Amino acid sequence: MTRKYNFSAGPAALPEDVLFRAQSELLDWQGQGLSVMEMSHRSPEYVSVAKKAESDLRELMNIPDNYQVLFMQGGATSQFSMIPMNLMGNNVSADYINTGDWSSKAIKEAKRYIQVNVAGSSEDSNFTAVPAQDELQLDSNAAYVHYTPNETIRGVEFDYIPETGDVPLVADMSSNILSGPIDVSRFGMIYAGAQKNIGPAGLTVVIIRDDLLQAPVDKTPTLFSYKAIADADSMLNTPPTFGWYLAGLVFEWLQAQGGVPAMDKLNDLKASKLYSYIDNSDFYTNPVDIAVRSRMNVPFILAKPELDKLFLTEATSAGLLNLAGHRSVGGMRASIYNAVPEAAVDALIEFMQDFAVTHG
Structure with a gap:
């Protein structure tokens, strides 16, 4: 498995x-x-x-x-x-x-x-x-x-x-x-x-x-x-x-794992990696005021919304599951709670980079 x-x-x-x-x-x-x-x-x-x-x-x-x-x-x-x-x-x-x-x-x-x-x-x-x-x-x-x-x-x-x-x-x-x-x-x-x-x-x-x-x-x-x-x-x-x-x-x-302080450091690292990539991309955007961006739930929007379905299909094939945004707002959302490892965020960023190169 x-x-x-x-x-x-x-x-x-x-x-x-x-x-x-x-x-x-x-x-x-x-x-x-x-x-x-x-x-x-x-x-x-x-x-x-x-x-x-x-x-x-x-x-x-x-x-x-x-x-x-x-x-x-x-x-x-x-x-x-x-x-x-x-x-x-x-x-x-x-x-x-x-x-x-x-x-x-x-x-x-x-x-x-x-x-x-x-x-x-x-x-x-x-x-x-x-x-x-x-x-x-x-x-x-x-x-x-x-x-x-x-x-x-x-x-x-x-x-x-x-x-x-x-x-x-x-x-x-x-x-x-x-x-x-x-x-x-x-x-x-x-x-x-x-x-x-x-x-x-x-x-x-x-x-x-x-x-x-x-x-x-x-x-x-x-x-x-x-x-x-x-x-x-x-x-x-x-x-x-x-x-x-x-x-x-x-x-x-x-x-x-070291308790809540260790989770705090890890969550900072995961979120900063993902937001940094989004902010430096011309293909993805995050609509939230930088000062109050969630470390747990990271929504992002593709430059070409018509590619949303393809993004989700290819992400699933790449082993990245449940990235669809909530049905009320659309777009994408990556929830990176305590149990989501740093490697998952790295894999998501790599996929997003490849997808943007191929479809941008």
Whole structure:
């Protein structure tokens, strides 16, 4: 079998070492005679898997003791509803910063539960920039401030963490969690779908400060209550056990690579290589403001859009997979998450060079 380079935005590439480890344990986990998928989530064996995964994530991200780590289902999109349900309290409004498709979706869903103040938006630039701190119209009485640090579809990443005073800051880090160091204490809550930098689809990680674990609004389903889930150690019902286990293997792999600081350096290197080639090419362009280009998701446009289909066909033949841009924006997109090796970026650049020479 020949592995190819996977540039998918999610479900995304997983480290080969993790896949081999999971393969070796698939039928017999540590001499127990069964797979992790077949274990009771309440068995001592599985509880040890879950506890180690949480411990390793806490170490990787330096998560303070006054934060709970929840392993949940429903994808990051389910959090769009759960956040206002759990965090609105007696407040009537929340602030949202709109910098792309995912923050727009979060806003649309939140409006079903709470009054939304769009405190800043880059819609007028077609989401190729982010509003500066001094442009944000923040309400000191808001229940929380929500933003998306990295917008997967359009390849925009904040170059700063918004200052929100005493109002809790909530961040959808689905596509950039663990890609570089962050100060968790600056956030009230961080959430992330696993399928980009953590593990397979089906698992969502929530990191939430203890004081925000309050009773949700009336008639909130029990399984949507952060407090109820935290009180049950993320086992209020049967969790996505295999996804949790695989996430734990990814955390171990990250530690073996040198942790988040090592990923930060590697991600800088990969992104700088790809952007440098694009910027020095007369065949490819990137539409995003240089200051806020994503290190995780690199969109690019061909000088001749009529060649898009041929580019994708030849890229697939060359072993470079899932380079099509999101259906809403077109063009190309290379997602270069933690598990995508530097060699994949080198191979992509070489292919892009050859394609430009042949078809330019």
